[in-house]
Amino acid sequence: MTRIKRLNCFDIPKIRKMTEYLGADDSDKFTKDLQNEVVRVLHSHFPLKYKFLPESYVLLEKNEILGLITISPTIGNPYKIIITRLIFQNNLYDVGRQLVEFVIAKYGAMGAVSFSVTVDNSHEELFDLFMNGCGFRHCSCENLWKIENFDASQYNPLPFRVCQNSDAKRVSELYNSELNGLYKPALLRIKSEFKEPFFEGITNFYKNRYVLEESAHKRIIAYLSVTTTDNLNFILDLTTNNGYQISYDEVLSFAMKEISSRKSKYYVFFKQKKYTNTSEHFEEYLHSRGFNCIQTQNVLVKDFYKPVKQAENVLQVFLFGEQGVASN
Numbered sequence: 001m002t003r004i005k006r007l008n009c010f011d012i013p014k015i016r017k018m019t020e021y022l023g024a025d026d027s028d029k030f031t032k033d034l035q036n037e038v039v040r041v042l043h044s045h046f047p048l049k050y051k052f053l054p055e056s057y058v059l060l061e062k063n064e065i066l067g068l069i070t071i072s073p074t075i076g077n078p079y080k081i082i083i084t085r086l087i088f089q090n091n092l093y094d095v096g097r098q099l100v101e102f103v104i105a106k107y108g109a110m111g112a113v114s115f116s117v118t119v120d121n122s123h124e125e126l127f128d129l130f131m132n133g134c135g136f137r138h139c140s141c142e143n144l145w146k147i148e149n150f151d152a153s154q155y156n157p158l159p160f161r162v163c164q165n166s167d168a169k170r171v172s173e174l175y176n177s178e179l180n181g182l183y184k185p186a187l188l189r190i191k192s193e194f195k196e197p198f199f200e201g202i203t204n205f206y207k208n209r210y211v212l213e214e215s216a217h218k219r220i221i222a223y224l225s226v227t228t229t230d231n232l233n234f235i236l237d238l239t240t241n242n243g244y245q246i247s248y249d250e251v252l253s254f255a256m257k258e259i260s261s262r263k264s265k266y267y268v269f270f271k272q273k274k275y276t277n278t279s280e281h282f283e284e285y286l287h288s289r290g291f292n293c294i295q296t297q298n299v300l301v302k303d304f305y306k307p308v309k310q311a312e313n314v315l316q317v318f319l320f321g322e323q324g325v326a327s328n
Helices: 009-018 024-039 091-107 124-133 165-177 247-258 280-289
Strands: 002-006 056-063 064-074 078-089 114-120 135-149 205-216 219-228 233-240 267-273 292-303
Touching: 002 091, 009 024, 009 064, 024 233, 056 091, 064 091, 078 091, 091 114, 091 124, 114 124, 135 247, 165 219, 165 233, 205 247, 219 247, 233 247, 247 267, 267 280
Parallel strands: 078 114, 233 267
Antiparallel strands: 002 056, 056 064, 064 078, 114 292, 135 267, 135 292, 205 219, 219 233
């Protein structure tokens, strides 16, 4: 008999066996993350509007674990659910489909309005699972570029300042105004998603937020976040107003100055959001500097918005959503 239940401490050894191929360090981190989710029993009883931590479920058949799924509410908007982890035994794609459909039904009944996942471009079977098996739509892509051989000292850092919660409304307006594409409603973000959460210290990542203002009118023309999960690899996510010419070299100079003031060894990566108005210009800059694109992920969404037009020509995975960036 097949059943799906919430992950508990007795499941951890079985899950660890399924992930031994990850390597000792990654497997230990993975197990630790799952253990943290198990001990947060009280959180599982919260209404959806109060949830802020990951939750995991396993699919069992005759007491054998065949798969696991982890979801995370979007910080600042728990009604948008992100699928961050999916594991299933070799070729058991139907197990993956059942787990995805389970969380959609469960959290949809609790009030969730949107489910999203990012799937690496090389995982064609997983892409097909979400698109054709679970009814997700392909919105766009996100590329990750590794920053190498860049001398930040050659450029004057832009005068970014720390983003305050009072900036959230203006930042959300900037972000939403720079979105393009047929599925813009699925990518919109509300102001609370740009506020610093009071529970940030217990999340599995650390993020610094900055804004750049136009001096004359105090208009926010750029938003920059610097995120790390291991205090070694730092991902820069930049949103700029398409009506202003902003030097990416000077943005990088600022970010690397901030990171180097805290760390002597680090690696920097720039996220390129293909669904923004400045994406093409940003990509030209990245190519001109000789940076390498090390990862492309497809942004897939399932929600209650109706697309204007169906996307055309949309195009053995066990784990996704937590791929580490290369440090070498």
